[in-house]
Amino acid sequence: MAKLDFSRLHILVIGDAMLDNYIIGQVFRISPEAPVPIVNVKQNQYSLGGAANVCNNIAHLGASTTLIGISGKDENNKILGKLLKKNSINNALIETEIPTTTKARIIGEHQQIARLDYEKISFISEEVVGKLKERALLLLKKSDAVIISDYGKGVCCEEICQSIIQTGRDLNIPVLIDPKGKEWNKYKGAFLVSPNLKELGEIASKHVANEDSQIEKHGMEVLKRYSFKYLLVTRSEKGMSLISNKEKEYYHIPTDAREVYDVSGAGDTAIATLSLGIASGLKILDAVKLANRAAGIVVGKFGTVPIEKGELEESFYLKEERKIKSLLHLLSVVKVLKAQGKIIVFTNGCFDILHTGHITYLRQAKELGDILIVGLNTDNSVKRLKGEKRPIFNEKDRAKMLSSLEVVDYIVLFDEDTPKNIIKKIKPDILVKGGDYKVEKVIGREFASRTIVLPYINGYSTTEIIKRIKESS
Structure with a gap:
């Protein structure tokens, strides 16, 4: 429309x-x-x-x-x-x-x-x-x-x-x-x-x-x-x-x-x-x-x-596209969900070239609560973090791929280098980060009730996938 x-x-x-x-x-x-x-x-x-x-x-x-x-x-x-x-x-x-x-x-x-x-x-x-x-x-x-x-x-x-x-x-x-x-x-x-x-x-x-x-x-x-x-x-x-x-x-x-x-x-x-x-x-x-x-x-x-x-x-929009929200609209949704007693889980990432490691991680994050919100870096944000040749897929494509996953309830894009501002406004019950971070080093942890670090799945990395593609060509 x-x-x-x-x-x-x-x-x-x-x-x-x-x-x-x-x-x-x-x-x-x-x-x-x-x-x-x-x-x-x-x-x-x-x-x-x-x-x-x-x-x-x-x-x-x-x-x-x-x-x-x-x-x-x-x-x-x-x-x-x-x-x-x-x-x-x-x-x-x-x-x-x-x-x-x-x-x-x-x-x-x-x-x-x-x-x-x-x-x-x-x-x-x-x-x-x-x-x-x-x-x-x-x-x-x-x-x-x-x-x-x-x-x-x-x-x-x-x-x-x-x-x-x-x-x-x-x-x-x-x-x-x-x-x-x-x-x-x-x-x-x-x-x-x-x-x-x-x-x-x-x-x-x-x-x-x-x-x-x-x-x-x-x-x-x-x-x-x-x-x-x-x-x-x-x-x-x-x-x-x-x-x-x-x-x-x-x-x-x-x-x-x-x-x-x-x-x-x-x-x-x-x-x-x-x-x-x-x-x-x-x-x-x-x-x-x-x-x-x-x-x-x-x-x-x-x-x-x-x-x-x-x-x-x-x-x-289609059901999947409805998952993609502006921050303003997402906050009104979160207000209702919290009033219903739902446990809000938040995580974030670039999710460039979606792979098994990402899917496993997101599934584990969703199991921690009722609603999983994913903060997604915009193209400009990814370029600053990963270099001029990234992302491989633009932000619209990355958001659509994430929205097709049943475990993901909402997606919100952010243009900053970190999702601190979004976390501050959403105030999730659980903040999830992947990797070998220490909890006290996780950005935005002060705005969440709990912060949990989930280990990445060995052998799965977007950077490594890109490297293998280049080597095979």
Whole structure:
């Protein structure tokens, strides 16, 4: 697939901005005060949530985006503002007396123990509604698509929603909606509305089974009732269903998730990617498939984490090619693996002319843990270490050969003479080095929990193989 390029697009997002707080620790005992676990806090992390997470996904996919909504005059608003700035999101929030909506999740031993919600759901004043409309209509004219991200916290009232939808229709700018609640008159006439199965059942006022025929029947009824152009129903393990206002036009797209770890934020990722697909000129079905693929990636991550453009591009590669990661993408994968309790093993090398010695060594390294990451020297790095006539095979070929080995889980290239920087960032459980090194001489050992030296297999050496080839010719 060609590289994705959304750099010229601007997506306007209006909705309920939130701050997500993850309080992460370890559990060793139960409290004597009540039958609840005591969490020894190790980390306190913040991330963008709600409509802010929609923007975060858009920004990480390479487009520009602006967030319109409300926040409080509090400390959490300051944290939210810093995160928006850090992620290159234009901040058009209006400060009010309503506190910044914050969700604090307490995590112990990789499990969510409790969630604390700091919020006040109330009608916003006419003055604030007027300011929100003014900002939205001004920015809408400069946008390629609009997302209304409704979390039921008060921003997405009928006056604001209808003003945006009508203006969008007049200017031929698609308005996409992630709905909430049972009052859908405010969404009437929207380009696309994307409920989940439960929300579809609520608005249809009946139980809707997760079956194609049921989705088609009740989805078409809802679409016609509210004059939507498209209805996109997300169906958990059964993927998505797209319903068009054209008679009997239904598309059912199976899920693209490879491993489900955390569904937090998957809907935000889907609608963000969908908006970019539509704004970039993709056909609606192709845009939905792209969104489905993006959602399938983020459910394999821990917490509210945005999709990365490179990850989405990589998802179209062959299975072996998916093993080859940039350091940025690899770190997000490692974070999930560590949260799952996986033992991470790291080793490195040039691996020029892959031979039996390499394969035996890598197999032994993999047996030490669950996941084996191989740091691979780039061509420039190999030349500095081995001389101008090396490597024999370029870095792409060497990476592909390594990726074909079942024992290798991920490959990351590094251009430095040593992998110290990568080891520092990955912080593997086990660092493996081959040869007759002493452990205290292994580079990067201070960033690993354990360092193990494995002996090389006698009689196998790339340098010796090259020498024999030259002699035989």
